[in-house]
Amino acid sequence: MNSTVLEAHNLTKKYKHSLVIDHINLRIEKGKIYGFIGQNGAGKTTFLRLTAGLSFPTDGTLELWGQRNRTGLQEQRKRMGCLIESPALYPNLTAVQNLEVQRLQRGIPGKSVISDCLRMTGLTDTAKKPVRNFSLGMRQRLGIAAALLNNPEFLILDEPINGLDPNGIVEIRRLLKDLNQKYGMTILVSSHILEELYQTASQFILIHKGRIIDELSGRELDEQCKRHIAIKTNQPQNALLSLEKHLHTEHLRLMPDGTIRLYEYLDDIETVARTLSDSGILVTTLNVSGDTLEDYFLRKVGAVSHAQNLKS
Numbered sequence: 403m404n405s406t407v408l409e410a411h412n413l414t415k416k417y418k419h420s421l422v423i424d425h426i427n428l429r430i431e432k433g434k435i436y437g438f439i440g441q442n443g444a445g446k447t448t449f450l451r452l453t454a455g456l457s458f459p460t461d462g463t464l465e466l467w468g469q470r471n472r473t474g475l476q477e478q479r480k481r482m483g484c485l486i487e488s489p490a491l492y493p494n495l496t497a498v499q500n501l502e503v504q505r506l507q508r509g510i511p512g513k514s515v516i517s518d519c520l521r522m523t524g525l526t527d528t529a530k531k532p533v534r535n536f537s538l539g540m541r542q543r544l545g546i547a548a549a550l551l552n553n554p555e556f557l558i559l560d561e562p563i564n565g566l567d568p569n570g571i572v573e574i575r576r577l578l579k580d581l582n583q584k585y586g587m588t589i590l591v592s593s594h595i596l597e598e599l600y601q602t603a604s605q606f607i608l609i610h611k612g613r614i615i616d617e618l619s620g621r622e623l624d625e626q627c628k629r630h631i632a633i634k635t636n637q638p639q640n641a642l643l644s645l646e647k648h649l650h651t652e653h654l655r656l657m658p659d660g661t662i663r664l665y666e667y668l669d670d671i672e673t674v675a676r677t678l679s680d681s682g683i684l685v686t687t688l689n690v691s692g693d694t695l696e697d698y699f700l701r702k703v704g705a706v707s708h709a710q711n712l713k714s
């Protein structure tokens with residue numbers, strides 16, 4: 403069964419002389435949440451607009467569920483829900499009325515979808531309140547409710563967390579996880595802060611100056627940045643066995659350079675040192691290392707900028 407929802411091949415968008423999306427190749431697989439991360443001006447909104455059909459590529463192709471011609475894409479976009487930039491809401495209308503306007507404008511049959519979408523986004527209790535009294539978080543949820551009206555399989559959201567207070571952030575994160583877990587929705591959600599989506603997404607796509615500079619799973623991201631105890635010894639294999647056996651842990655890894663990374667016991671390095679020494683293993687390095695997610699992102703961006711400077 404084909405599990406690819408979206409595929410971009412050399413997707414390019416130019417505005418006059420500025421290359422905003424620079425030959426992007428990308429694949430989005432069914433059932434996952436993708437965090438689309440980039441600094442301001444990186445090209446996130448432009449890419450999402452191209453995906454939603456709100457703008458057209460200068461070059462390259464976009465495929466949705468295997469369809470790439472204009473009619474096929476238009477047909478497949480009925481399976482998508484989009485919230486790009488701020489939701490278009492009428493402040494004097496209630497949540498229900500706003501959704502009804504959108505439902506009619508988009509020709510979506512059946513009034514019952516409105517209560518379904520309000521329920522899915524946790525807005526049932528405030529359904530009859532005018533939107534002018536809504537917090538930013540509630541407005542964002544209502545925007546997501548509108549994107550859900552056509553019961554989409556693939557949801558794209560542009561910075562839904564931007565500007566929200568901590569409660570609002572938690573609510574949106576929970577909502578996205580729910581939509582993914584309960585309904586199997588594939589989600590592509592953008593943010594300029596990696597940390598914001600760390601707990602929500604399982605895959606991460608980093609974009610910088612219109613180019614994809616990294617694609618990695620949450621697990622790989624963890625491996626890249628997660629704080630760990632870095633251990634160098636004269637006998638890495640024996641050290642690995644000894645730690646597994648005596649510390650009853652599987653959260654450790656032998657890296658290609660022979661360093662062991664232990665992702666537990668960070669607050670009890672003494673026990674680790676003693677375990678190795680009791681097993682007759684000579685430890686040459688034992689320290690806590692790791693990046694914050696933002697460090698990782700900036701390191702990536704820095705490496706790409708450096709490589710570009712060398713080229714030019």
Ligand SMILES: Nc1ncnc2c1ncn2[C@@H]1O[C@H](COP(=O)(O)OP(=O)(O)OP(=O)(O)O)[C@@H](O)[C@H]1O
Binds near residue numbers: 442443449
């Ligand atoms: N219609 C347009 N005409 C000219 N340039 C544009 C247009 N739309 C976007 N751009 C430029 O394209 C670049 C990418 O913008 P885009 O909005 O896609 O970035 P972004 O990653 O979403 O950033 P932000 O978080 O600031 O929204 C920016 O330099 C922007 O100025």
